[in-house]
Structure formats: C-alpha cells, structure tokens
Amino acid sequence: MTKMLASVTGGEEAEIAISAGADIIDLKDPKAGALGAVATETVRHTVAAVAGRRLTSAVCGDLPMQPETIRARVEEIAATGVDYVKIGFFPSENVAACSEILQPISKKKRLIAVLFADLAPDFELLSRFAADGFHGVMVDTADKAKGRLLDHLPPARIPAFVDRARGLGLAVGLSGSLEAPDIPRLLPFAPDFLGFRGALCGEGSRTRSIDAEAVKQIRALIPEEQRAGRASSVDYRLLAARGYAPGGADxxxxxxxxxxxxxxxxxxxxxxxxxxxxxxxxxxxxxxxxxxxxxxxxxxxxxxxxxxxxxxxxxxxxxxxxxxxxxxxxxxxxxxxxxxxxxxxxxxxxxxxxxxxxxxxxxxxxxxxxxxxxxxxxxxxxxxxxxx
Structure with missing residues (x-):
C-alpha cells in the first residue's frame, strides 16, 4: 500500500499530521528551500515526541555536492534516531562520490536519495544508489514556483523510473508540489509513498502551518492500511484508483x-x-x-x-x-x-x-x-x- 508522507516543521505540526492519519512524519523547513533542513535538535525532539507512533524522516538540506560535507550532515541527522535520512542529489560531477562516501552509513541507517524532476534527473544514478546500499529513491521538484511533479515528469515516463528502481531493490517515493487531483493519477504506479507539503497547508503557502482539515482531505484520497488496535479505515471505493476492489461500486x-x-x-x-x-x-x-x-x-x-x-x-x-x-x-x-x-x-x-x-x-x-x-x-x- 502507498503511504502518505507529510512534511512538518516540528512537534506541533507532527501531532496534527499524526491525528489526521499521515504514515510518515518528515522533518523539513519549507522556508529554506526544496530540502530545507530544520535544526538537528528539532529533529531529535520531534522523533522523541512521535515515540514510534509513526515512521519518521528528515532532510539534510540543500547541500553542495561535496562528499565530506554530505557525509558529515548525514551522520548528524542519522544520530537523531530518525528512521530515514533524505539526501538531495543535485546535478554535479561529484554525485557518484557523494553517494559512495555514504556506504558505511547506509549499512546502519535507511537512506533515501532525492532527485529533482525539474533539473533533468539522471536515472542512470539509480544503480549507483543501489550499489551504495541506499534504501530508496524519490523524485521531488527543486523550484516549487515552476510547477508540480507531473509538469516535469509526465505519467508516460514514470513507469520506467518505478520499474528500474524496483528492479534494483529500491523503495520508491514521488513528491513535488502534489495536489489532490494528482493522487489518483499516481496511485496506479503503486509508489511506496507520496510526499506532501503545500497541499497540507490548505489555501495558504507551503511556508505556512499545515491545516488539519487539509491533511485529512489528502489522507482520505490514499487507501489506508489497518493499524493494530484500529478498525479498518480502508475505503474500498478508493482502492479502485489502484485497480482493484472487493465488490465494486453500487x-x-x-x-x-x-x-x-x-x-x-x-x-x-x-x-x-x-x-x-x-x-x-x-x-x-x-x-x-x-x-x-x-x-x-x-x-x-x-x-x-x-x-x-x-x-x-x-x-x-x-x-x-x-x-x-x-x-x-x-x-x-x-x-x-x-x-x-x-x-x-x-x-x-x-x-x-x-x-x-x-x-x-x-x-x-x-x-x-x-x-x-x-x-x-x-x-x-x-x-x-x-x-x-
């Protein structure tokens, strides 16, 4: 089942996202860029507050493609106890070196490589990430003012990306200014997670606080797995967007x-x-x-x-x-x-x-x-x- 990743700025927004049903709590500062990082202490405190109720992830920031800089920052974020560390790979001749230097960390922490659909991503790098022990790869957008994911990575190109990543044993995530109408278009590709920020802020900018009702609306569009101790919240009408249903519509x-x-x-x-x-x-x-x-x-x-x-x-x-x-x-x-x-x-x-x-x-x-x-x-x- 596809999981819902909600990007939050700290503990207060994390609680809103958890209450509305998000599967992954992702720490990010939207005011600081596509992968703007929150303070390390904020990550640590939020992970502690979530206390295992949800999976957690955190971005490392919009970092220069310098291997030692990347390694130091990934180690810092990994030490917070977060479940996943997301690392942005911007176009550079140093990308392979920045990936390779993370091999020792990938053996202890699940790393997610982030490529950017609006920066001519090189999907040949997927084999590099797999060889270096990355857990997964996701596609995002770098410039939020220049369109959504599907404006830069049209549906016709997504199957090749997903199939190649899966063939290499990589989990797959899709993000990039996604809106509600994008969800039924992306669910048939069965990504492991879909990531959201702006759509969770209601009518406001992605730099504003998330809105509980907006989070619930996005959650309602993604079929939800049953959690221990809860009655099933799967809406089988929605599963039709994934191509199957137990009894069809009425x-x-x-x-x-x-x-x-x-x-x-x-x-x-x-x-x-x-x-x-x-x-x-x-x-x-x-x-x-x-x-x-x-x-x-x-x-x-x-x-x-x-x-x-x-x-x-x-x-x-x-x-x-x-x-x-x-x-x-x-x-x-x-x-x-x-x-x-x-x-x-x-x-x-x-x-x-x-x-x-x-x-x-x-x-x-x-x-x-x-x-x-x-x-x-x-x-x-x-x-x-x-x-x-």
Missing amino acids: SALGTDKIFVREFVLPVEIGAYSFEHGHTQKVRFDVTAEVLRVTSHPEDMRHIVSYDLIMDGIRMIVARGHVQLSEALAEQVAAHVLEDPRVVRVTVRVEKLELGPAGVGVEIERKRAKQQPSALHARHDHGKKGVIS
Missing part, C-alpha cells in the same frame, strides 16, 4: 459517462513500411461509462478522472510502434477497464495523415468480470516496501 446508484474528445498525439503506428520510423497524428475519442459511488460527488474520492484516460493513452503510445489502429484501440480500452468502476468503454482511434479523410476504428468493450489491474500487478511484483 450499481443501484447508476452510472455517469466521462469522456476525452479530439485528443491528438504523435504516434508511431502503421503496418506499411513507409509508416515505420516516424510518427503521425492520431486522434483519440474515448467515452467511459462509470458506476457512481455516491449521489453527491464532492471531491476526487467520488469520481474517475479523465486524466486517467489521457495518462493511459500517453503511456501506451510511449511504448513504441503499434502495427494496427485496432491493436491501439484494444490497448486503450483494456487500460480504461482496469478501473473496476468502469463498466463500458468506447474507443475511437483515427489516423489523420493518410489522405483527404481520416481513417481508423471504433470499438466498444464491456467489463466481463473483476480482473486485477495489470498495471498494478506489474508494479507490485518484487516490490520492496518502505518498512523493512
């Missing part, structure tokens, strides 16, 4: 239709030799009939987002050449039907550059029986959890 509430129309992408498609080696414009029109989960939808918990359709099309197109329009339409339909709330889908695929008229195919597919999500199963295979 058909008595009827259905709605969501659609994507005239969505045009460059696609490598075609069976003729002249269609290989380049892209051509393809238009997608998709309509999905969706079981309702409430008579009064109010937020992202209650809907299937059209973003999931567009994200899926982008991911399918990114896989490479497709011979037939029919095959492409079938793949899109199968992706949309992975969500158990979808009972029927119509997909139209139209090639726009093969003459004076568009040509293509339109298919309609219905849900046969409950199937586990192929995307979810692929990303859960061999997964290394955050807790170990």
Whole structure:
C-alpha cells in the first residue's frame, strides 16, 4: 500500500499530521528551500515526541555536492534516531562520490536519495544508489514556483523510473508540489509513498502551518492500511484508483459517462513500411461509462478522472510502434477497464495523415468480470516496501 508522507516543521505540526492519519512524519523547513533542513535538535525532539507512533524522516538540506560535507550532515541527522535520512542529489560531477562516501552509513541507517524532476534527473544514478546500499529513491521538484511533479515528469515516463528502481531493490517515493487531483493519477504506479507539503497547508503557502482539515482531505484520497488496535479505515471505493476492489461500486446508484474528445498525439503506428520510423497524428475519442459511488460527488474520492484516460493513452503510445489502429484501440480500452468502476468503454482511434479523410476504428468493450489491474500487478511484483 502507498503511504502518505507529510512534511512538518516540528512537534506541533507532527501531532496534527499524526491525528489526521499521515504514515510518515518528515522533518523539513519549507522556508529554506526544496530540502530545507530544520535544526538537528528539532529533529531529535520531534522523533522523541512521535515515540514510534509513526515512521519518521528528515532532510539534510540543500547541500553542495561535496562528499565530506554530505557525509558529515548525514551522520548528524542519522544520530537523531530518525528512521530515514533524505539526501538531495543535485546535478554535479561529484554525485557518484557523494553517494559512495555514504556506504558505511547506509549499512546502519535507511537512506533515501532525492532527485529533482525539474533539473533533468539522471536515472542512470539509480544503480549507483543501489550499489551504495541506499534504501530508496524519490523524485521531488527543486523550484516549487515552476510547477508540480507531473509538469516535469509526465505519467508516460514514470513507469520506467518505478520499474528500474524496483528492479534494483529500491523503495520508491514521488513528491513535488502534489495536489489532490494528482493522487489518483499516481496511485496506479503503486509508489511506496507520496510526499506532501503545500497541499497540507490548505489555501495558504507551503511556508505556512499545515491545516488539519487539509491533511485529512489528502489522507482520505490514499487507501489506508489497518493499524493494530484500529478498525479498518480502508475505503474500498478508493482502492479502485489502484485497480482493484472487493465488490465494486453500487450499481443501484447508476452510472455517469466521462469522456476525452479530439485528443491528438504523435504516434508511431502503421503496418506499411513507409509508416515505420516516424510518427503521425492520431486522434483519440474515448467515452467511459462509470458506476457512481455516491449521489453527491464532492471531491476526487467520488469520481474517475479523465486524466486517467489521457495518462493511459500517453503511456501506451510511449511504448513504441503499434502495427494496427485496432491493436491501439484494444490497448486503450483494456487500460480504461482496469478501473473496476468502469463498466463500458468506447474507443475511437483515427489516423489523420493518410489522405483527404481520416481513417481508423471504433470499438466498444464491456467489463466481463473483476480482473486485477495489470498495471498494478506489474508494479507490485518484487516490490520492496518502505518498512523493512
């Protein structure tokens, strides 16, 4: 299950986050940069106050890529008793050396390497982090004024990152000015945790204090594991965002239709030799009939987002050449039907550059029986959890 990481500035905010259900309490000073560090004593006191009720993590600060500087700071934070130490790796020729010098510490403390989606991250470094004993890797954003994670790392690129990290035995985290609508788009990739700060501050800036109601709203969008001594708080309607559900939505509430129309992408498609080696414009029109989960939808918990359709099309197109329009339409339909709330889908695929008229195919597919999500199963295979 994906965990919710809440970045807090100290003990007071930690209590708010714990009360609202956050899984990981992350110490950070948002006024001091993307990975701005709080005082070491604040980390120590907060860890003591949390007293094992939640996992804890702390950032080391926006440090220069100098191996000895990095090592000293990581040792300092590790000594506070925090469960995870997060280290930012900014573009530098010294990145490998900064990772390697942490090998002795990684044998005693779980280290998380942080790369930045808006700084052209080098995912070849994942093998370096794994070799040096890191527990996990996460992607964040360095400049919070220049967009969210998905503005810099689109959904089509996320599976390759997640699969590679998992293949190396690394836990995976995603963060970077995430907002509520991003959650159902990211949950299908089954990251080990999603990180939040600004979204926890309500309508205010990420530098303001977190708001209990805002934390609860984010928590409610992430299916929650049962903790010892508590009744299960899993909302199975939300698990549909991960591609599975025990009984589906209530058909008595009827259905709605969501659609994507005239969505045009460059696609490598075609069976003729002249269609290989380049892209051509393809238009997608998709309509999905969706079981309702409430008579009064109010937020992202209650809907299937059209973003999931567009994200899926982008991911399918990114896989490479497709011979037939029919095959492409079938793949899109199968992706949309992975969500158990979808009972029927119509997909139209139209090639726009093969003459004076568009040509293509339109298919309609219905849900046969409950199937586990192929995307979810692929990303859960061999997964290394955050807790170990």
